[in-house]
Amino acid sequence: MIGPGLVVAVLLLGILFTGLWVSLSLFSVSIVALSIFKSLPIERILSQNVWNTLTSPELLSLPLFILMAEVLFLTRISDQLMRGLTPWAAMLPGRLAHINVLACTIFATVSGSSAATTMTIGRITLVELGARGYDRSLIAGTLAGAGTLGFLIPPSIVMIIYAVLADVSLLRLFLAGIIPGFLIALGFMAFTGARAVMRPELLPAEARTYSWRERFAALLHLAPVTLLMLSVLGSMYGGIASPTEAAAMGVLGSLLIAALSGSFSIANVCAAFLRASRTTSMLGLIVVGASFLALGMGYLGIPRAVASAIGGLDLSPMALVATLVVFYLVLGMFLEGMASLVLTLPITLPLITQAGFDPIWFGVFVVITIEMAQITPPVGFNLFIIQSLTKQSIGRIARDALPFLLIMIVAAFVLALVPDLALWLPDVVMTALR
Amino acid sequence: MTARELPWFLRAVERLVAMSGVLAAVCLLALLLLMLGELGSRNLFGRSLHVSWEISAYGMAAIVFMAAGSALQYGVHVRVTILSEWLGPHGSRVLDGLVSALGLAVAGLLAVVMTRLAWGSYAGGVMSWSGFGIPLYLPQALAAFGANVFALQLVARLVRIFMNLAPDAHASTEQLGLEGQAE
Numbered sequence: 001m002i003g004p005g006l007v008v009a010v011l012l013l014g015i016l017f018t019g020l021w022v023s024l025s026l027f028s029v030s031i032v033a034l035s036i037f038k039s040l041p042i043e044r045i046l047s048q049n050v051w052n053t054l055t056s057p058e059l060l061s062l063p064l065f066i067l068m069a070e071v072l073f074l075t076r077i078s079d080q081l082m083r084g085l086t087p088w089a090a091m092l093p094g095r096l097a098h099i100n101v102l103a104c105t106i107f108a109t110v111s112g113s114s115a116a117t118t119m120t121i122g123r124i125t126l127v128e129l130g131a132r133g134y135d136r137s138l139i140a141g142t143l144a145g146a147g148t149l150g151f152l153i154p155p156s157i158v159m160i161i162y163a164v165l166a167d168v169s170l171l172r173l174f175l176a177g178i179i180p181g182f183l184i185a186l187g188f189m190a191f192t193g194a195r196a197v198m199r200p201e202l203l204p205a206e207a208r209t210y211s212w213r214e215r216f217a218a219l220l221h222l223a224p225v226t227l228l229m230l231s232v233l234g235s236m237y238g239g240i241a242s243p244t245e246a247a248a249m250g251v252l253g254s255l256l257i258a259a260l261s262g263s264f265s266i267a268n269v270c271a272a273f274l275r276a277s278r279t280t281s282m283l284g285l286i287v288v289g290a291s292f293l294a295l296g297m298g299y300l301g302i303p304r305a306v307a308s309a310i311g312g313l314d315l316s317p318m319a320l321v322a323t324l325v326v327f328y329l330v331l332g333m334f335l336e337g338m339a340s341l342v343l344t345l346p347i348t349l350p351l352i353t354q355a356g357f358d359p360i361w362f363g364v365f366v367v368i369t370i371e372m373a374q375i376t377p378p379v380g381f382n383l384f385i386i387q388s389l390t391k392q393s394i395g396r397i398a399r400d401a402l403p404f405l406l407i408m409i410v411a412a413f414v415l416a417l418v419p420d421l422a423l424w425l426p427d428v429v430m431t432a433l434r
Numbered sequence: 435m436t437a438r439e440l441p442w443f444l445r446a447v448e449r450l451v452a453m454s455g456v457l458a459a460v461c462l463l464a465l466l467l468l469m470l471g472e473l474g475s476r477n478l479f480g481r482s483l484h485v486s487w488e489i490s491a492y493g494m495a496a497i498v499f500m501a502a503g504s505a506l507q508y509g510v511h512v513r514v515t516i517l518s519e520w521l522g523p524h525g526s527r528v529l530d531g532l533v534s535a536l537g538l539a540v541a542g543l544l545a546v547v548m549t550r551l552a553w554g555s556y557a558g559g560v561m562s563w564s565g566f567g568i569p570l571y572l573p574q575a576l577a578a579f580g581a582n583v584f585a586l587q588l589v590a591r592l593v594r595i596f597m598n599l600a601p602d603a604h605a606s607t608e609q610l611g612l613e614g615q616a617e
Contacts, residue, residue: 019518020533021511024540031543047551050544051574054495057487063462063497064469240477244490248469270459277458277497278505282512284498336512378516 004300008033012343022339023282026289030296037300046292053291054284057244058164063280064247065155069116070272070279071254076261077225078124081106084221087210094196095207097138098189100125104146105185106222108153109229110250112160114374118147118385126389133204137400138195140390144382144397145188145404148371151337153181155232155247158338158370161287162363165294165345170243171236173363175426180364180415187407195403224260228253239433283338290342303350310351317355321416324348325369325409332373336381341370357419364422368412375401441597447590448507448603454583455504458497461576465493488564492573499548499580502541503587509602531595538588545581552578 008029015025027046034042053059081103089098103121111117122143129139151158154174163170196203210218232250235241241249258264297303315323331340345366352362374382377398386397415421440448468486475483505511513533518526552574554560562568594601 015536016514017517018533018536019513019515019529020536020540021506021513023511024537027544028536028540031540043547043550046544047547050548051495051551051577054498054577055491057491060465060469060487060490060494063465063494067462067466241473245469245473248466248473251466252470273459273462274455274504277455277462277501278508278510280462280494281458281498281501281505282510284494285502285511288498334516335514339512379514 004033004037005302005305007036008297008300008302016335016339022336023285023289026286026293026342030289030293033300034296040299045295049292049295050288053164053288056164058170059160059284059287061155061170061242061244061247062157062160062283063276064244064251065112065157065160066279066283067272067276068247068250068254069111069113069120070276071251071258071269072110073116073120074263074268074272075224075254075258076263077257078103078107078120080221081121081225082124082128084218087215087218090207090210092189092193094189094193095203096129096132097134097142097192097196097203099129100139100142101146101185101188101192104143104149105153105182106225106229108149108181110155110225110232110254111150112155112157114148114150114371115381115385117150118143118382119389121147122386122389126386135202136390136392137396138192138202140386140392140397141400141402141404142188142192144375144386144401145407146185147382147385148374148408149181149185151371151374152177152184152364152367154178155243155250156367157283158341158367159363160243161283161338162341162345162366164287165290165342166349166359166363168359168363169430172360172426172430174236174243175429176360176364176422177367179421179425180368180411183414183421184368184408184411187411188404191403191407224257228257237429237433286338286342290345293343294346297346303347306347307351307354311354315355317357318416320352320355321365321413324352324365325412328366328369329372329376329409332369332380333376334379335373336379337370337373340373341366358423360426361415361419361422365412365415368408368415372405372408372412375405440599441593444590444593447586451503451507451583451587451590454500454580457576458501458504458580461493461496461500465490465497468493484564485566488562488566488568492568492576495573496576496580499577499584502580502584506584506587506591507602508604527595527598530601531592534588534591534595534601538585538592541581541585541588545578545585548574548578548581 011032012029015029016022031042034040082099085099085102086096089096089102092098100121103125104117107117107121125143126139130136154177156177159173159177160170163173228250231253232246235249236243236246328340349359349362353359374380375398377383377394383394383397387394468490472483472486475481518529521529552571555574556571560570562570591601
């Protein structure tokens with residue numbers, strides 16, 4: 001059974017390397033491997049699999065959360081976050097250097113994408129903080145790291161895809177990401193504060209102080225994003241809306257915010273719908289391609305073969321986790337995070353559940369590894385976005401982001417040692433909902 | 435070369451692709467309204483519309499296929515670009531041609547199987563699962579249409595590469611939105 005596995009791996013890497021679009025690569029490898037090793041009615045299986053995957057109800061929240069991010073991009077929400085958070089961040093050691101982490105963490109509660117989070121927050125903070133004299137590499141680094149939280153803190157587009165492919169409850173998975181997400185944000189802030197204390201020259205000398213009155217008045221700027229967060233997360237966990245309906249509510253709320261902030265125009269909104277459908281198409285095709293590849297691999301018995309081969313190595317659970325962290329780090333250097341998730345899931349998920357880990361736990365773990373992939377060169381989405389905003393080199397931004405990558409690696413191991421960090425909250429909330 | 439001077443085939447395909455993309459956006463709007471309607475109906479009147487879930491799921495399939503060609507035009511579909519960056523301008527153009535041909539083979543197969551699926555549902559009179567009596571060939575035909583447009587866009591891409599034009603009509607024009615940056 002090693003034969004088909006090897007053929008699939010070599011084919012996949014080879015085809016991806018040529019630059020064929022990821023979604024079509026997934027289809028092609030599965031089609032070729034099935035035609036070589038099995039005689040099956042591939043046509044019928046392909047069309048049925050594509051149709052069933054695309055019409056599964058769990059996938060429906062995907063286009064709506066994408067649309068929500070596109071509409072929020074039209075609003076002044078990042079500007080408001082900056083104003084609302086500035087007087088509070090000024091109290092911390094490191095002052096406004098924390099703005100990126102704080103703003104990204106809050107924005108992540110209404111955004112499902114790390115690219116959208118980095119882009120929306122970065123286009124305001126990079127300019128503002130730069131103008132105030134904060135060190136450029138400190139700002140770029142905090143943005144690169146914190147922007148990735150869009151994937152871990154719900155809602156999350158990656159989690160939707162994982163839930164569909166791994167067949168787990170999306171609501172549960174969303175909850176599982178919250179505590180690890182906030183802990184990583186705290187880790188980022190601790191590092192930023194420590195760095196600022198040790199190297200005060202990274203911050204501007206003069207700092208404005210704010211009165212308590214100003215601080216509380218500033219909170220008003222955070223009202224729109226807070227209301228939006230409550231309507232999305234609150235409706236899901238209040239039990240009145242499914243994730244898809246909550247996403248629809250989020251789109252409505254974002255449209256309202258856009259209208260109130262004066263950035264609403266028919267042309268803008270139409271463009272947002274068009275862009276959202278294109279992104280949905282890209283991700284949707286990757287999901288069906290991955291699903292068809294998983295089906296193909298299943299027919300060929302590859303996951304079982306790999307699982308028993310790795311099982312034969314008799315790795316301890318922690319050694320397995322360490323292997324996976326390294327594996328995903330290396331893969332994430334060359335592949336976009338979402339692609340490395342869908343490519344590997346058919347193999348790694350059975351492997352990890354066989355080793356006694358919970359599939360929900362693995363969902364959170366794998367999302368953290370995908371976040372790492374966003375900031376590892378040469379291919380990392382967040383690096384590209386920050387490059388487009390700052391015009392610095394990818395290598396330079398990756399170096400600035402390195403400490404944040406290390407924090408995420410530590411977080412992955414901590415999560416493996418204490419799985420309850422992810423699993424406690426879903427258990428509590430889901431029991432209360434019942 | 436301006437848009438007016440493009441051969442009729444490219445102009446026609448690119449217009450068809452744009453139209454299909456607009457249809458996908460309309461499906462997205464419908465999906466949004468259906469979900470809001472479902473949410474409202476369940477919480478205000480205490481009853482589910484049921485059919486909204488089913489139609490939304492068909493809408494999703496329609497969006498994914500109907501926007502696929504447009505996503506290609508705008509350079510939204512992700513790919514690994516290491517080899518083409520390494521090859522330089524001429525080599526990467528040849529490679530892009532080969533990759534587009536390979537892509538056309540896969541997308542063409544997808545178009546064929548999706549068309550056959552819709553045709554099979556039509557010929558067999560297959561109805562949807564939920565008992566609302568929606569003939570399954572209707573949503574499947576939309577998906578099949580999108581899959582065919584996607585394949586056509588790959589043909590157009592090949593023609594563009596042969597003619598030494600920019601392979602993706604809009605890849606560099608869209609810098610404002612999120613997706614232009616996500617590449």
